[in-house]
Amino acid sequence: MPSSLQRFICQQLGRECRRSMVISRSAARKSVRCISGSSAKLNSQSPDELLSTFANLDHSRVKRVGFPEAVYGQGKTPSQIHSILDSMANNVNDMIETAIESDGIVSTASTAIIATRIDKSVYDEVEKIGPLQNGTMQYYETAKLLSVRANALEDSDGNKRTDLIQSTIRKSVVVACAGTTDLPVAEEAALTLSLSGVQVTRIYDCGVAGLHRIISALPKLRDPDVGCVLVCAGMDGALPSVVGGLVDVPVVAVPTSVGYGISLGGISALLTMLNSCSPGVGVVNVDNGFGAAVWAIKCLR
Helix, strand or coil: CCCHHHHHHHHHHHHHHHHHHHHHHHHHHHHHHHHHHCHHHHCCCCHHHHHHCCCCCCCCHHHHHCCCCCEECCCCCHHHHHHHHHHHHHHHHHHHHHHHHCCCEEEHHHHCEEEECCCHHHHHHHHHHCCCCCEEEEEECCCCEEEEEEHHHECCCCCECCCCEEECCCCEEEEEECCHHHHHHHHHHHHHHHHCCCCEEEEECCCHHHHHHHHHCHHHHCCCCEEEEEEEECCCCCHHHHHHCCCCCCEEEEECCCCCHHHHHHHHHHHHHHCCCCCCEEECCCCCHHHHHHHHHHHHC
8 A cells, every 4th residue: 555655746746737738738828829829020021030039049059069959849830940951951062062162961860850849730831831942841740750862962953972981880789669559759769860870670579577578578679789779658657677688788768648647648658667677777757659769869979
């Protein structure tokens, strides 16, 4: 039976989660009203002036930390997302042209332009605004991820440039998820890795309720080319600990907000992963597939 302290903690966590959701929804509504009310004024501004009213992009981040800034799409308007992505594509174009003038080498990760948490309805509105001037958009519905391929990656005929070398990371990453419901988070991670030039092996629906499934995947998990394993799981969140006891590379654990009642929107899985008895397992925030992918990339380096 749970102690009175345990019951109190669970009650507090539940209240805090509900309070955070209410505050987030209220803030989003206020933001939309504010932006809508000033739309007439913004329409008279240039693209750069318009962008500066709501974003201060960190184009030099890739030079500092090895991975470019990404767009967290939730809470942003379609026009904001469109403007930000076009500016990012323009920056990548400039970076590529500068590289061509020197050694012609850029890392694939530095050309990744990614927006996460983009619902299909939001993407449809972004697409209605029109094509980007500096790149081409592609939407991945399962992952709710929108990527942009900068124009400078192709020549004038639309073919891959022969005067540009895109360096990639040699080691690969296995992305595993416990159940099919974890797929959106797993795909956010897998696509972030792929778009950054990392080879990805997917092992899906291999949760601990059918332990034979992860055991049968051992050849893939232990492949010598694998440098990191990323594991997504909700419910009890036990799969990363199991994998951590089977491989000799870093394991990145991603709790997902999947489960009944007391799972508390992924907090239960998070706590399980933080208490893993398998050494070498690191944990990111709930549903943070993007952050897990960037961590994996840094592990490979």
